[in-house]
Amino acid sequence: MTGIFNPNGMSWDEIDKSLSESRKGDRDWRNGRVPLYVFHADDQISEISKKAYLMFFSENSLGAHAFPSVASLEQDVIRMVAQILRGDDAVVGDMTSGGTESIFLALKTARDWARERRPGIAVPEILVPRTAHPAFNKAAHYLCMKVKRIKESADFRADVAGMEKAITRDTIMIAGSAPSYPHGVIDPIGQIAEVAEKKKLWLHVDACVGGMLAPFVKKLGYPVPDFDFSIPGVTSISVDLHKYGFSAKPASCIFFRNEDFHQYQKFTFEEWPSAPYSTQTFAGTRPSGAVASAWAVMKYLGEAGYLRIAQEIMEVRRRLMEGITGIPGLKIWGQPDLSIIGFGSETMDIHAVGDEMDMRGWFVARNIEPPALTHMLMPVHAKMIESYLSDLKAIVENAKTAGKKSDKKAMRY
Numbered sequence: 001m002t003g004i005f006n007p008n009g010m011s012w013d014e015i016d017k018s019l020s021e022s023r024k025g026d027r028d029w030r031n032g033r034v035p036l037y038v039f040h041a042d043d044q045i046s047e048i049s050k051k052a053y054l055m056f057f058s059e060n061s062l063g064a065h066a067f068p069s070v071a072s073l074e075q076d077v078i079r080m081v082a083q084i085l086r087g088d089d090a091v092v093g094d095m096t097s098g099g100t101e102s103i104f105l106a107l108k109t110a111r112d113w114a115r116e117r118r119p120g121i122a123v124p125e126i127l128v129p130r131t132a133h134p135a136f137n138k139a140a141h142y143l144c145m146k147v148k149r150i151k152e153s154a155d156f157r158a159d160v161a162g163m164e165k166a167i168t169r170d171t172i173m174i175a176g177s178a179p180s181y182p183h184g185v186i187d188p189i190g191q192i193a194e195v196a197e198k199k200k201l202w203l204h205v206d207a208c209v210g211g212m213l214a215p216f217v218k219k220l221g222y223p224v225p226d227f228d229f230s231i232p233g234v235t236s237i238s239v240d241l242h243k244y245g246f247s248a249k250p251a252s253c254i255f256f257r258n259e260d261f262h263q264y265q266k267f268t269f270e271e272w273p274s275a276p277y278s279t280q281t282f283a284g285t286r287p288s289g290a291v292a293s294a295w296a297v298m299k300y301l302g303e304a305g306y307l308r309i310a311q312e313i314m315e316v317r318r319r320l321m322e323g324i325t326g327i328p329g330l331k332i333w334g335q336p337d338l339s340i341i342g343f344g345s346e347t348m349d350i351h352a353v354g355d356e357m358d359m360r361g362w363f364v365a366r367n368i369e370p371p372a373l374t375h376m377l378m379p380v381h382a383k384m385i386e387s388y389l390s391d392l393k394a395i396v397e398n399a400k401t402a403g404k405k406s407d408k409k410a411m412r413y
């Protein structure tokens with residue numbers, strides 16, 4: 001057999017060269033040309049994150065008895081984030097590999113909680129606004145549950161009355177986002193919580209994006225709707241640390257109001273020849289490096305550091321929004337609360353504009369409904385604003401664009 005697996009080993013020099021060459025076609029996130037995927041605040045934070053990750057490079061968070069340090073660091077992270085979410089001492093949680101796993105665990109735990117209280121539901125239902133992340137459907141698919149997506153209101157926030165109307169005997173959970181990924185608006189969690197309490201439903205808040213940003217933006221004085229444990233009806237919250245926590249990947253957290261809910265998350269198994277096996281998360285072996293990175297970055301930044309970053313992000317956002325609204329024909333959709341903005345046009349095909357931005361070396365993120373180009377802003381984007389806006393303006397002003405149609409192949413997440 002011949003092919004990619006070489007018969008003999010390779011030297012580091014050769015490996016280094018091959019790896020460097022392999023990324024030649026990658027987009028340049030360091031200069032702010034990628035509007036999502038990479039959450040970079042500054043090089044110093046990245047260095048702290050890397051150093052901490054490498055210190056715990058080999059440990060495994062599955063082995064908490066062998067490595068009490070990693071269990072204790074994880075608990076520190078959980079307590080720090082619980083405090084940011086205004087939770088009391090009863091709030092419990094675990095670190096996971098990402099928002100997808102956090103949401104998976106919320107659904108799994110709610111399912112098993114409901115099984116005990118309301119036996120006889122064949123396929124438990126979850127109500128989410130249509131803007132909720134696909135992770136809800138992915139989890140429901142694995143867990144034999146059903147997601148009902150309810151059309152959002154004209155302001156892109158969850159339609160609470162519409163959601164209430166859709167509740168059936170099989171509904172066990174209702175959810176909202178803080179903020180939603182497509183439009184960056186925080187759903188009216190307080191109102192959803194009233195419905196949840198009235199109907200005795202589990203309320204999950206997906207704060208994967210906003211959990212480590214919204215509290216600081218609010219503290220700076222911006223108007224930010226409440227979404228956290230200060231709202232009594234909130235049962236669980238997902239928060240990604242590898243997004244606005246600026247931790248290394250993979251790092252997210254899932255929180256529960258108290259152990260009465262959390263107790264349904266654990267998986268234990270004893271019917272095998274080895275010792276009893278028990279985990280809180282979906283993953284077995286877990287990277288302790290990510291835990292150490294999250295711990296280190298949070299300790300390094302403290303509240304003052306996150307406030308400074310939040311201020312930088314809101315400043316980037318202000319400059320970008322002003323620039324976009326200053327270009328005739330373009331408009332920002334809705335009133336984004338935090339760092340995600342989407343803009344479109346009523347007079348031209350905005351995706352065709354996106355195709356041309358792409359040709360100029362800008363990685364383009366899009367919404368389909370309504371058609372938009374979207375940005376998830378980071379401090380690293382500060383350096384791109386002027387050149388981004390001047391490319392955008394030139395493309396929009398080119399009269400030909402008005403008649404151009406977009407390349408539908410370019411639309412993928």
Ligand SMILES: *Cc1c(COP(=O)(O)O)cnc(C)c1O
Nearest residue numbers: 098099100133135181206208209
């Ligand atoms: C990113 C994101 C998720 C999923 O998180 P992963 O870390 O990609 O698994 C879930 N919800 C929202 C709102 C997100 O932005």
